[in-house]
Amino acid sequence: MAVLLGWALVAAAAPVAVVEMRGPISPASSEQLSRALDGAQAKGAVLLVLQLDTPGGLDTSMRDMIRAILASPVPVACYVAPSGARAASAGTYLMYASHIAAMAPGTNLGAATPVSIGLGGAEPEPASPRDKSAAKPSGKGADNAPPSSAESLRAKVMQDSAAYLRSLAQMRGRNAAWAEQAVLRSVSLSADEALKLKVIDLVAVDIADLLHQADGRTVRTAAGERRLALADAQVYVVERTWHNRLLGAVADPNVAVMLMMLGIYGLLFEFYNPGMALPGVAGAICLLLSAYGLHLLPVNYAGVLLMLVGVAFMVAEAFFPTFGALGVGGVVAFVAGALMLVDAQEAPGVAVSWQVVTPLGVFSALLLFGLGTMALRARRRPPVAGAEAMVGGVAEALEDFAGGGWVTTAGERWHGRCGVPLKRGEKLRIVRVDGLTLEVEPLKGDP
Numbered sequence: 001m002a003v004l005l006g007w008a009l010v011a012a013a014a015p016v017a018v019v020e021m022r023g024p025i026s027p028a029s030s031e032q033l034s035r036a037l038d039g040a041q042a043k044g045a046v047l048l049v050l051q052l053d054t055p056g057g058l059d060t061s062m063r064d065m066i067r068a069i070l071a072s073p074v075p076v077a078c079y080v081a082p083s084g085a086r087a088a089s090a091g092t093y094l095m096y097a098s099h100i101a102a103m104a105p106g107t108n109l110g111a112a113t114p115v116s117i118g119l120g121g122a123e124p125e126p127a128s129p130r131d132k133s134a135a136k137p138s139g140k141g142a143d144n145a146p147p148s149s150a151e152s153l154r155a156k157v158m159q160d161s162a163a164y165l166r167s168l169a170q171m172r173g174r175n176a177a178w179a180e181q182a183v184l185r186s187v188s189l190s191a192d193e194a195l196k197l198k199v200i201d202l203v204a205v206d207i208a209d210l211l212h213q214a215d216g217r218t219v220r221t222a223a224g225e226r227r228l229a230l231a232d233a234q235v236y237v238v239e240r241t242w243h244n245r246l247l248g249a250v251a252d253p254n255v256a257v258m259l260m261m262l263g264i265y266g267l268l269f270e271f272y273n274p275g276m277a278l279p280g281v282a283g284a285i286c287l288l289l290s291a292y293g294l295h296l297l298p299v300n301y302a303g304v305l306l307m308l309v310g311v312a313f314m315v316a317e318a319f320f321p322t323f324g325a326l327g328v329g330g331v332v333a334f335v336a337g338a339l340m341l342v343d344a345q346e347a348p349g350v351a352v353s354w355q356v357v358t359p360l361g362v363f364s365a366l367l368l369f370g371l372g373t374m375a376l377r378a379r380r381r382p383p384v385a386g387a388e389a390m391v392g393g394v395a396e397a398l399e400d401f402a403g404g405g406w407v408t409t410a411g412e413r414w415h416g417r418c419g420v421p422l423k424r425g426e427k428l429r430i431v432r433v434d435g436l437t438l439e440v441e442p443l444k445g446d447p
Contacts, residue, residue, distance in 0.1 A: 016047045017049065018235055019033065019237070021050060024055060025054055026248065031247060040074045041074050053080065054090065056088050056091065077099065080103040095199075095200065096172060099220070100214055101172070101174070108188050161183045165180070174200075211230040211233060216229075250296075253341060262283065265279075391432065401421070
C-alpha cells in the first residue's frame with residue numbers, strides 16, 4: 001500500500017512542459033518543438049503544452065512537427081493563446097494532430113486552404129451550383145472538355161490536404177466534416193464555435209485552467225494510453241536556445257534581405273580598399289547567413305535575380321555617368337525583387353515587409369549616389385602626384401645649357417630639355433614629362 005501511495009505521489013508530481021510558439025511556422029519552429037519533446041520525455045513530463053499563435057507557415061515544417069507529435073510518447077496539448085491569438089492554416093493542422101486541443105476565449109482557428117498551388121496564386125472561393133451552371137460552356141463536347149493542368153494540380157493538392165486533415169481528425173475523434181471544409185472553403189471558427197462543433201476539446205482561460213480541465217483525461221500516445229494526472233503538476237517553460245534563436249532570425253526574410261545587403265556592402269568596401277580584411281570577412285559571413293536563411297524559405301528566384309540586377313545597376317551608377325538612370329533603375333529593381341522574394345501565399349505570414357525594403361532601397365540609393373558624386377568630384381580635381389601633377393610646375397636650371405642640361409624641381413634632380421639657351425638659376429615651367437626628362441621653357445615674367 002505504501003509503495004502504491006509513493007508511486008501516486010511521484011506520478012502526481014510529474015512536471016508539465018510549456019513551449020511558446022509565435023509567428024510563422026518555420027524550420028526553427030520544428031526544431032524548437034522537437035527539442036522540447038525530447039526534453040519533456042527525459043524529465044518524465046506528463047504533458048507538453050504547445051502555446052500557439054501563428055498565421056500559418058511552411059508546409060514542410062508543419063508536417064515535421066505533426067510527425068513529431070504523433071510519434072511522441074509524451075501527450076501534447078495545443079493551446080491557442082492568449083486572447084487575440086490564432087491558429088490559421090498550418091496552425092489548424094497542428095491543433096488537429098495534438099492529443100488535446102484547447103483555445104483561449106477570443107481566439108480563432110481555420111483557413112487551412114493551401115493557397116499557393118501552381119502559378120495561379122490564391123484559391124478562389126468554390127463556386128455555387130448556380131455559378132457553375134452559368135459558367136458552363138455550351139456546344140458539342142463541352143461536358144467532356146478535359147481540365148487544364150493547373151486545374152488538375154489544384155484539385156490534387158486540395159484533395160490531398162483535405163484528406164490529411166480529415167485523417168488527423170478521425171485519429172483524435174474530432175469533427176472531420178469541418179476539417180474538410182476548413183481546407184476546401186477556408187472557413188474559420190471562434191473558440192466557442194469550435195467547442196460546440198467538437199473541433200477542439202476545451203476552452204481555457206490560461207494554462208492553470210487548461211491543466212485543471214484536462215486533469216484525469218485519458219489520451220492515446222505512441223506509447224499507448226496515458227491518464228493525465230495534472231492536479232499537482234509543476235509547470236516549467238522550455239526556453240529557446242541560441243541556435244534556435246539564430247535559426248529563427250535568419251529564416252526571417254526581412255533579416256535575410258538585410259544580411260544580403262550588408263554582405264554586398266562589405267565585399268564592395270573590401271574591393272575598394274584592398275587589405276582591410278574586416279569588411280570582406282564580415283560581408284562574406286553575412287552573405288552566407290543570408291543564403292542559409294533563404295534556403296529555408298520558398299524563395300522566388302526571379303526576385304533574387306531582380307535584387308542582384310538592382311544592386312549591380314546601383315554600383316554601376318558610381319562608375320558610369322548615366323545621370324541617375326542606372327541608379328533609379330537599380331533601386332526599382334531591388335525593391336521589386338525584395339517584395340517578391342518570398343511568396344506569402346506559399347508561406348502565410350512569411351514575407352518581406354515593405355517597411356524594411358523601402359528604407360533599405362533609399363539608403364542604398366543615397367549611399368551609392370553619394371559615392372558616385374564623390375567619384376565625379378575626384379575626377380575633376382587636378383592630379384596631386386605623378387607625371388601629370390608635374391606638368392605646369394616650376395623648375396630651376398642648375399647650370400647654363402643649350403638644348404639639354406640639369407634642372408631641379410620639388411627637391412629632385414631631373415634632366416631638362418629646352419629649345420632655347422638657359423642660364424643657371426633661371427626659373428623654368430615644366431611643359432611635358434618624357435620618361436626621366438622634363439621638357440621646360442623659360443618662365444615668363446621671371447626677373
